[in-house]
Amino acid sequence: MTEVHAHKRKIPLWSSDGPWIWLLPVIILLVIYSVYPFIFNVIISFHRFDPMEKAFRWNFPDNWINLFTNSDFLKAFRITLTYGAIALIVELVLGIAIALAFDRSRVKLRGLWQSLFILPMVVPPVIAGLMFRFLQNADYGIISNILYALGVIERSEPLIGGTGRNVLLAILIADIWQWTPFVALIVLAGLKALPHEPLEAAIVDGANRWQLFWEVKLPLLRSVLAVVILFRIVDLLRLFDYVAIMTSGGPGGNSETISHYAYRMHKSIEWGMVSVIGIVVLILAIVVTNVYMRAFKVKF
Amino acid sequence: MAVTQLPATGVAQAQTKQAERVARARHRRETIVQTSIAAFIALIFFLPIVYWFLVSVKPLPYTMTWPPVILSEPIFDWYEVVVLGMDPNIGAKTGIVFNGAAGDYYVIPSLVNSILIGVLSTIIAIAIATPAAYALSRFHFKRRSSLIAWILSTRMMPPVVAMFPLFWLYTQADQRVFSSIFGRGTSVLYDSLLGVLLVHVVINLPLSTLLLKSFFDDIPTDLDEAAMVDGCTRWQAFSKVVWHYALPGMAAAAILAFITSWNEFLLTLTVTRTQFRTVPVFGSTFDVSAAGTEWGALAAVSTTAMVPVFIFVLIVQRNLVRGLTMGAIKG
Numbered sequence: 001m002t003e004v005h006a007h008k009r010k011i012p013l014w015s016s017d018g019p020w021i022w023l024l025p026v027i028i029l030l031v032i033y034s035v036y037p038f039i040f041n042v043i044i045s046f047h048r049f050d051p052m053e054k055a056f057r058w059n060f061p062d063n064w065i066n067l068f069t070n071s072d073f074l075k076a077f078r079i080t081l082t083y084g085a086i087a088l089i090v091e092l093v094l095g096i097a098i099a100l101a102f103d104r105s106r107v108k109l110r111g112l113w114q115s116l117f118i119l120p121m122v123v124p125p126v127i128a129g130l131m132f133r134f135l136q137n138a139d140y141g142i143i144s145n146i147l148y149a150l151g152v153i154e155r156s157e158p159l160i161g162g163t164g165r166n167v168l169l170a171i172l173i174a175d176i177w178q179w180t181p182f183v184a185l186i187v188l189a190g191l192k193a194l195p196h197e198p199l200e201a202a203i204v205d206g207a208n209r210w211q212l213f214w215e216v217k218l219p220l221l222r223s224v225l226a227v228v229i230l231f232r233i234v235d236l237l238r239l240f241d242y243v244a245i246m247t248s249g250g251p252g253g254n255s256e257t258i259s260h261y262a263y264r265m266h267k268s269i270e271w272g273m274v275s276v277i278g279i280v281v282l283i284l285a286i287v288v289t290n291v292y293m294r295a296f297k298v299k300f
Numbered sequence: 301m302a303v304t305q306l307p308a309t310g311v312a313q314a315q316t317k318q319a320e321r322v323a324r325a326r327h328r329r330e331t332i333v334q335t336s337i338a339a340f341i342a343l344i345f346f347l348p349i350v351y352w353f354l355v356s357v358k359p360l361p362y363t364m365t366w367p368p369v370i371l372s373e374p375i376f377d378w379y380e381v382v383v384l385g386m387d388p389n390i391g392a393k394t395g396i397v398f399n400g401a402a403g404d405y406y407v408i409p410s411l412v413n414s415i416l417i418g419v420l421s422t423i424i425a426i427a428i429a430t431p432a433a434y435a436l437s438r439f440h441f442k443r444r445s446s447l448i449a450w451i452l453s454t455r456m457m458p459p460v461v462a463m464f465p466l467f468w469l470y471t472q473a474d475q476r477v478f479s480s481i482f483g484r485g486t487s488v489l490y491d492s493l494l495g496v497l498l499v500h501v502v503i504n505l506p507l508s509t510l511l512l513k514s515f516f517d518d519i520p521t522d523l524d525e526a527a528m529v530d531g532c533t534r535w536q537a538f539s540k541v542v543w544h545y546a547l548p549g550m551a552a553a554a555i556l557a558f559i560t561s562w563n564e565f566l567l568t569l570t571v572t573r574t575q576f577r578t579v580p581v582f583g584s585t586f587d588v589s590a591a592g593t594e595w596g597a598l599a600a601v602s603t604t605a606m607v608p609v610f611i612f613v614l615i616v617q618r619n620l621v622r623g624l625t626m627g628a629i630k631g
Contacts, residue, residue, distance in 0.1 A: 016535040019444075022435030025428045026451070026505055033502040034454045037465035044464075098341050104334040106327065113342035115614055118621075120345055122609050124563045126580035127602045131352045133588040134595050140366040142351065181345060182624070189625035224625075238458040241565050245584060259460045259566065266464055266570070278461040289456050 038282065044275035051269055063272045067280065075253055076261040083168055083257070084236035087175050091232060092225075094176070095183025100213070102184070103191045118185065120178050129245030132174040136160055136246075143173065164251030171255055174242045179235070183228055190224035191217065226296040233292060237285055258284075349606070356599035363595055378600035381405050405597045407604050410582035415608070417493070417578060418561040421500035422554050425508050428501070430550060433512030434538050438524065448510070455506035463570050470495050470571055491573040499567045504557040511556070511626055515549030516542075552623030555616050562609060579605045 011018035045063055047056035067073055098117075102110065120128070135143045138158030147153045156162065159170040194217065202216045240259035243249055249256035249264065262277040354370065355363045356378050362369035380386045385406035436448060470490040478488040489495035519542060527537035543550075565580040572581060583605075586598060613620060 016533060019435040019439035019441050022431045022439075023447070026432040026509055029428070029498075029502050029505055030451065030454050032469075032498075033462055033466075034457055036469070037462040040465040040468070041461065101334075101337050101341060104338075106331040106334045107338045108331060108335045110338065113338045115617060116342040116346040118613060118617060119349060119610055122559055122562070122613050123349070123602075123606055124565070124580045124583070126565050126583040127605055130583055130586070130588060130598050130602060131348060134352065134355065134363075134598070135348060140364050140368060142368070145366055177345065177348065185621055186625050189621060234456050234458075238460065238566075240460070241580070244565075245588070248589075259458065262460045262463065263566070266467070271464055271468075274464045278464065281458050282461045285456055285458055286453075289453075 037278070041275040041278040041282075044272060045279055047272050049269055049271040056272070059272065063276045067273065067276045072253060072256065073258075073261060073277070076249075076256040076258050079168070079255065080237065080239065080257045080259075083172065083239065084233070086168075087172055087179075087236055088229065088232055090172070090176055091180045091183050092229065094180045095228075096187050096225075098180065098184040099187035099191055102188055114185075117181050121181050121185075123178065125174075125178065125241035126245050128174055128178055129242045132170070132177075132242075133160070133246050136170050136173070138162075160247060161251060164254030167247055167251060167255040171239075171242050171246060174246065175236075175239070179232065183232065186224060186228050187221065190221050194220050222296075229296075230289065230292060233288060234285070237281070237288065352599050353603050354599075355595050356603050358596065360594070360596055378596040379604075381597055382407050382600040382604055404585075405594070405601060407579070407582065407601045410577045410579050411605060411608075413576055414562060414578040414605075417496055417500055417576070418558045421497050421504065421561050422557040424497065425501045425504040425557050426512075426550055426554050429505055429508035429512055429553065430543060430546065431538065433509050434516050434542065434546075436509070436513045437516035438521065448513075451506050451509055455510075459503070459566050463567060466499065466567065467570050487575075490571060491575045493576055495571050496568060496576045496578070499571055500561045500564060503564060503567070504560055507560075508553040508557055511553045511623065512546060512549050514626060515546050519545045548619070548622075549626075551616075552619050552626065555620050556623045559609075559613075559620075 013020050015021065044056065046058060046060035048059045048063065049055075050057050101107075102114065102117075107113070123131075132143075135141050136159040138144055138155075138161050141159070144153075144159055147159070148155055153159065153166050153169070157165050159166050159173075198216050198220065199212065202212055207215065238259055239257045240263065243255050243257050243260045244263070247255040249260050258277065258281055262274050262281070265271075265273045265277065351370075357374040357376065358369065358372050359375060362372050382405050385403060385408065436444065467490075474487050474490050478486050482488070487495075489498070523542055523545065524534075524537045527541045528534070532540060562578075563580065564578070565584070568578050569581050569584065572578075583598075583601065586593070588598070
């Protein structure tokens with residue numbers, strides 16, 4: 001075989017011997033989707049849209065001051081983080097437990113159970129929202145009635161409605177139903193890909209099942225879990241669909257998330273505010289993912 | 301010879317038989333226990349869908365009571381309204397009088413849109429992402445790793461960041477640029493097929509590109525080099541030889557892209573008004589907090605929208621799982 005050496009010469013940008021022409025469409029489209037919105041948001045965040053004049057008026061720093069003194073936004077911020085943390089922990093623990101259950105050696109008809117289990121993932125969140133709206137109806141919803149019977153919630157404070165004390169639970173149930181299979185599937189694939197030697201060595205050393213999981217499997221799954229958690233964090237920060245369909249942020253703003261708050265601002269033509277929120281959300285996402293990737297040393 | 305057999309061996313045999321029986325019984329018990337647990341989990345996640353489907357074949361009074369009538373003689377009136385777009389005032393059987401007009405629950409147009417947009421945007425996204433992924437895998441240039449990090453960061457970006465800028469770009473481009481070219485009131489981007497497609501292509505590019513890059517990384521470079529020794533240019537080496545080996549990766553990426561497009565809501569809601577509604581946008585037009593919610597019609601809408609994708613997913617399940625786990629296992 002003759003080695004093909006790229007000589008040290010200037011490759012023109014449009015030549016297929018260099019990378020840029022190959023990457024051009026992706027770069028252009030992603031610039032439209034991420035770089036342009038960022039610059040646009042920064043500029044617009046110093047303005048207020050005047051519906052009468054149909055123009056943007058400079059009003060720095062009003063939007064920024066508004067946002068951070070606005071109790072609605074601060075509440076939405078807090079709800080997004082609270083909700084995200086709870087959903088993440090529950091989905092992770094449940095997902096790992098389910099993956100372990102599916103990974104047992106004597107499960108018959110595994111393919112069938114796995115197929116049924118995958119389906120929630122491909123129900124559009126909006127449709128899932130309609131479904132849970134029905135299942136969680138205060139009077140005749142099956143989930144509501146089960147929870148009443150178990151004494152988890154009171155009839156006077158239903159899942160959706162009342163003072164909104166339990167509304168986060170309503171959204172959590174939908175999210176957990178939809179996304180636990182995703183976590184479980186990836187962890188299951190990770191379990192199947194585990195090397196045999198450490199497991200066998202541990203069994204020879206007389207490790208019981210619990211030790212096998214905690215001390216052997218979990219450390220080996222670390223990189224898989226790191227990626228799953230990252231994807232879930234990113235999705236939970238953007239939560240919008242269930243809120244829009246099931247609760248519209250109510251009652252009393254108790255299920256308002258950042259994305260939904262921004263959408264409401266967009267609807268009421270407070271476009272300066274939408275841009276400020278856009279930047280804040282972007283910074284939040286960058287900080288969270290960076291801290292996370294450093295802490296877990298996630299690499300792609 | 302049986303006659304001269306020592307009794308001791310008989311005892312030993314009996315003992316091993318006994319041990320085998322015990323082992324078999326234990327195995328059977330394990331099979332039953334483990335299978336029941338897996339089945340129970342699967343059914344817990346699947347039953348809500350079944351329960352919701354049943355609402356679509358029952359008269360309304362049967363669903364709006366507690367305890368509900370789980371099974372009744374099926375009626376298909378809801379499907380006549382939803383799939384055939386018939387006049388919903390069938391009152392007598394379904395037990396309600398509709399608040400809406402005939403077209404309100406007619407899901408077929410948005411379903412056609414969803415499938416059309418899903419398929420087209422998937423094809424475009426994969427067609428753009430495959431060469432890009434090839435370049436990221438094969439060329440070693442300055443800034444390569446920062447470019448990959450940037451592509452990944454766009455996948456991490458919450459869509460709400462792009463919501464208003466895209467809305468503004470679309471509406472302004474239509475008003476100021478395209479109107480002067482094609483005449484007043486044209487919508488080239490806002491509430492048009494092109495505009496929705498653009499959004500759906502863009503949201504799928506980052507993941508498709510990175511997924512395909514890891515597939516190309518697994519394809520030996522000898523292939524490209526052999527083709528180039530035989531006189532192919534870089535482009536020909538890719539277009540005639542190498543991309544065929546990435547087909548499984550393209551399939552996995554395409555399935556993920558289609559599902560993402562199928563579920564996308566916020567951006568599509570922002571850039572469409574009435575023309576190019578997808579199923580999620582159509583589903584969001586119903587006020588489910590109202591007292592007279594037609595659950596049967598909504599369940600029929602949901603079922604009609606879910607069944608095609610369920611069939612699709614069950615066919616491509618192996619590829620889907622592979623695509624999902626690709627990044628995670630290699631990470």
